Amino acid sequence: MSDSATSTLPVQDARIYPRGGLDVLSRTEVARLRDASSGGMHELLRRCALAVLTSGSASDDPRAARDLYPHFDIQVTQQDRGLRIDLFNAPGMAFVDGEIIRGVAELLFAVVRDLAWTAIELGPEYASNLETSEGITDAVFGLLRNARVLKPGDPNLVVCWGGHSISREEYLYSKQVGYELGLRGMDICTGCGPGAMKGPMKGATIAHAKQRRSRPRYIGITEPGIIAAESPNPIVNELVIMPDIEKRLEAFVRLAHGIVVFPGGVGTAEEILYLLGILLREENAGLPFPLILTGPTMAAPYFEQIDRFLRLTLGEAATSRYEIVIGDPAAVARKMDAGIRKVREARIAAKDSFYFNWGIHIPLEFQRPFVPTHEAMAALDLHHGRPAPALAADLRRAFSGIVAGNVKEEGMRRVEQYGPFLIHGDADMMQALDGLLRAFVEQRRMKIAGEYKPCYRVVA
Known part of the structure; x- marks a missing residue:
């Protein structure tokens, strides 16, 4: 077992061969998982793989594992005899006596399986399939079926x-x-x-x-x-x-x-x-x-x-x-x-x-992905007089934006660059929302550790 150049945490290289539901991938799937360009899947694969290799971590900072294991990498190769996954500078906590823990390996296979499916079945060339409610539900069904959880x-x-x-x-x-x-x-x-x-x-x-x-x-x-x-x-x-x-x-x-x-x-x-x-x-x-x-x-x-x-x-x-x-x-x-x-x-x-x-x-309206930009958060319609389902949809988006600002790397970057999200609405609703969020902060429900700095500001 070797140490990385910048960390004293133990790391290990490994070569593993998935079995049971992830025996083969197409050449196109492998190519997209290996694509390290800005539009490729490799960085996403690396980030998700590192998360499962540190399974059980108590941190809720999305950058923590990356900083602890800066030299970690993963490569997926399709061979004539099946699939091969190579790990480089992988966290030592995922291994026992030089062998990867079986449950961790299964989670790692799930990462490769789901990202490969998403890269193809939900790729840009099939974007039109996700423009209807039925199409999105079919996509959810397809991913769950491919993961073999529909039993x-x-x-x-x-x-x-x-x-x-x-x-x-x-x-x-x-x-x-x-x-x-x-x-x-x-x-x-x-x-x-x-x-x-x-x-x-x-x-x-x-x-x-x-x-x-x-x-x-x-x-x-x-x-x-x-x-x-x-x-x-x-x-x-x-x-x-x-x-x-x-x-x-x-x-x-x-x-x-x-x-x-x-x-x-x-x-x-x-x-x-x-x-x-x-x-x-x-x-x-x-x-x-x-x-x-x-x-x-x-x-x-x-x-x-x-x-x-x-x-x-x-x-x-x-x-x-x-x-x-x-x-x-x-x-x-x-x-x-x-x-x-x-x-x-x-x-x-x-x-x-x-x-x-x-x-x-x-x-x-409940299925379309919401990207929590500062403009989108400020534009949420949080006022009385709307049908309850429509108001619930926008309230859900408000909380989703705060989640992004708290623990999602992209959302955290937006807040660091442009300041907190502004949330507008009727005075009584904003007062109740602010009280609820303040209670979450006081009860330490926003972050596991460290001082919490709000990523939002409620404006009546």
């Missing part, structure tokens, strides 16, 4: 949302909820990072072991802008990298049979607004979709503030689509189990699949 079977997949920066008590609570869900035969899907994304998976592993489940699923869904800041936690055994946050959110909703939300920050608020904006549409009014907001007793004020904000912005009708359960993991699991039974009945009646929710209507 027939009775509904049992619970998506868990929540922050990467949470208190110890909140983390332990999320683990207990995961345990109760696992005892009832439910698999877990999260954003794949630390905190409330790791806790439910960790709890479920114990429950699945107790119930002697032989093939439990711990699905992590991420996207390139997030994975560098939130490396996959070690429990993830099925990783999917979606091309952007909107397709990531759609993947969660299409896969989920129910969703549990733990305390979190702006990313969690974005997820809640995305889902409620969809569920409040008339087309989805009768669709069963269990949504439970939960946390330990000390998190009650957090959910009270979230609830007030949702009532103020989206109206009282929004409250009918979610339930708040405080301090009772078993009750969360029982309610989720009952809710999923209704989902099963509804899917059978509608002749919809169990593994992909075709029946839920997601309009184009």
